[in-house]
Amino acid sequence: MIYLDHAATTPVKPEVLEAMLPYFTEHYGNPSSIYKVAQRNKKAIDDARAVVAGHLGAQPNEIFFTSGGTEADNWAIKGMAEALKEKGNHIITTNIEHHAVLHPCQYLEKNGFEVTYLEVDPDGLVSAEQVEAAIRPETILITIMYANNEIGTIMPIAEIGAVAKKHGIVFHTDAVQAVGHLPIDVHAQNIDLLSLSGHKFYGPKGTGALYVRRGLKLPPLLHGGGQERNRRAGTENVPGIVGLAKALDLACQDMEAKNAKIKALRDYLIDGIKARIPYCRLNGHREKRLPNNVNFSFEFIEGESLLLLLDMEGIAASSGSACTSGSLDPSHVLLALGLPHEQAHGSVRFTLGENNTREEMDVVLAKLPAFVERLRSMSPLYEE
């Protein structure tokens, strides 16, 4: 199989699994317990917290483990809204956020909040100026993703952070696609809250974290036991937390060299597709782009059929569309770029990983043009 869907999820690295294993069957004690065998688990969590904090430029007590990126996003957004509702009811975000941000925002809209969805430019960018222009006296939260999951565009986070700081507004970023892939420094970038998800950087599914700047009063989303310093209840997923930290540690090792390699493959694929297939469009910013993201619209054809053909040849990719199983619902991200509906439907995302090779890119480049041609020949929209 040629796996080109690393933005959806990544395999757990063997070293990561190995780090996790003892915590399933051997060191299983509840970290909140008093006896010695459980204390080791408490230490494992503390160590993991320090590792995660280190890679974000944060302090360990600013890191809270969650069940994934979605929980972190929900917590940050609904929590800040609840905490600051006396201060104001306005939130600024973009129209290309992940649904884990958009849907909480829409939920808040039904509960008395107002949300500005900034429109991105054709490359998927918002500017710090746009953000600043949208600020109102009642603005309490800015939530803007670090890098987009579909088109890979990287937002000007430090600039937006500076604007947020200047106006004294809390700034959250959904960095699920960035953590482990791009260098991050929450203090230099003035980030107040940051979401991450373990399975996007070779860690286990069902793990994530929220960075919360010290001093920010964020009420819990999950109420219950006193875990995570009374902020996130629930027995800690010790193996998951250990795995997340180990994976992040590995991901951040030689990040620059790994990214250079992946970027070269990415550009090879992008240039190859452009050279071989007419009527196609690279979606997302050409330079301000995740090192591993390739997203193309192929005119006149629909994405799912192309994915099926690729799958038959052992190539795993994903459609630009949010939900792969119903084409009535084209990707809100691609529509936000200004793509017509039929192009939004005809998009395919390839996201590369550490182990992909140039040979694999060659296979894709060899097969893809014929697949596109075949579907075009069936398409009522395509007239030579």
Place this chain on the structure above:
Amino acid sequence: MIYLDHAATTPVKPEVLEAMLPYFTEHYGNPSSIYKVAQRNKKAIDDARAVVAGHLGAQPNEIFFTSGGTEADNWAIKGMAEALKEKGNHIITTNIEHHAVLHPCQYLEKNGFEVTYLEVDPDGLVSAEQVEAAIRPETILITIMYANNEIGTIMPIAEIGAVAKKHGIVFHTDAVQAVGHLPIDVHAQNIDLLSLSGHKFYGPKGTGALYVRRGLKLPPLLHGGGQERNRRAGTENVPGIVGLAKALDLACQDMEAKNAKIKALRDYLIDGIKARIPYCRLNGHREKRLPNNVNFSFEFIEGESLLLLLDMEGIAASSGSACTSGSLDPSHVLLALGLPHEQAHGSVRFTLGENNTREEMDVVLAKLPAFVERLRSMSPLYEE
């Protein structure tokens, strides 16, 4: 080590871990993806859902996977409150629920809801009559735990379910301590919502599920992607879900025989302690009790010190107190039974598991009396 804290958490069984392993490194594809390698994971989740449903007497589409018991409790309670807030604002629960139920209730109280905390009797029981008497026209939810985590008392769930049904009120039960340990049939028992947590029956931490009776409109707690039929967003924790189902399946095999064995050990320990140590009290109902639960108050001494002494001998138990690291906060459960503060502070819980032996009970019975005596000799409360 003699591990006697199975109510806190259990080790993952080797068979469970084995079932999970392929989903970390090999079958890692995102279950929502279209390609074949991910479809296998979708099937794994579907199979797991069917297994869990089967053991509860539910339908697969009534099971939703969560990150644990805490999330399931929060979701059920806050979700139903949100869904039914036009209908009424009154909730009925007990004063010995887990904090994962109590704290969401207290949160709702701050947001316009009224909560009746039914007082349990000295054995920790509430009756269906108490529940019925507390019902008001504006009652929208009854949430009562299946079995208590500290004292092991089993509530009359079927009777309470019948009352709820008679009055057309939604009934949720936190069955975290019961699932995998007691036979459950949500339809026969008229349960509308039921929370469970994987790591209480030899499954992995960070996994859980909520049963939601078909037709009940429960809005999501975590908003985002369309996973779990749009009810619980977030990339599915495939290995965790597989592990939870496998563990439940194993737990339900020969449940009766296993329980008979554990119950015999439990009673041996209870009788042995009573015979050997003066001024002690068994907390919780003598018969309507989880097969694995032993909870004693030892007068004149404080629980943590006793736990430390036991730990030095390799015996892992837990204090009756909710939070082991601060004795200012005695267990709300023990206080609810009517225990004076100093007795509530002096409680120790032993919870047995499938692998405990009679020899281990003998070790505990050999050591415990001397430990209690030693601490009593230091206690200003104890005068011979």
Place this chain on the structure above:
Amino acid sequence: MYSQKVMECFMNPKNVGEIENADGVGTVGNAKCGDIMKIYLQIEDNIIRDAKFKTFGCGAAIATSAMLTEMVKGKTIDEAMKITNKAVAEALDGLPPVKMHCSCLAEEALRAALWDYAQKNGLTIDGLTPPDNIHEEEHTADSGEN
């Protein structure tokens, strides 16, 4: 997700293409929804002699187009009128629930082509109403974005 039969029909679809001077042509769906299905019929003596399609759509849409056109060939108009989307789905060994609407699309396209034929020839066909392109309902799907 798809049955083997669907994948077969998708990978090697029969009847792809156009019929020149077709006796009836029906187009349903629209690009906005991501589905367009166009069916061409050649009809002689009340019998469908040939059928072809062009489809912009998902795998199920392509497979149902191919199956439907195959099923109608050789049938009388009345027989063809009895072909339901369910029958097409069954012939494909079933479709995932979220994909049933794709088979509706095929049924609609067939009827639109028959309507076109009837209009051109001043006929009325029992039970046939004008096509109205109603393929607009929302469909929710059990999947997440990533």
Place this chain on the structure above:
Amino acid sequence: MYSQKVMECFMNPKNVGEIENADGVGTVGNAKCGDIMKIYLQIEDNIIRDAKFKTFGCGAAIATSAMLTEMVKGKTIDEAMKITNKAVAEALDGLPPVKMHCSCLAEEALRAALWDYAQKNGLTIDGLTPPDNIHEEEHTADSGEN
């Protein structure tokens, strides 16, 4: 959670017991909070000749009681007055943050015993105020119930 030193002092606590006809006895805490500490002092010529304790409380409470009584033995009253809860905690190689208040309890108990001695003997001790049993603040802890 606890340092080795704390565990040592807890497992083999020195000075457990009562002093008959003690010159000063101090009791602080109460059973409601789950902590009671009682310290007995034997004082001669302004010097603490012996100290003993009885404690109902957690491991840290017992360890600090033992350490504190050990530390005051042989000290003058003025020297004893300078012993802070921090000093006791340090002598134990530190205490977990949520357990620092247990060392406060020990300091308070010592002062209460000294106050008792002063009262009985009509003395005033520099810096000593009457004990007021203020061990009531909430303490939150980083742990869950299960």
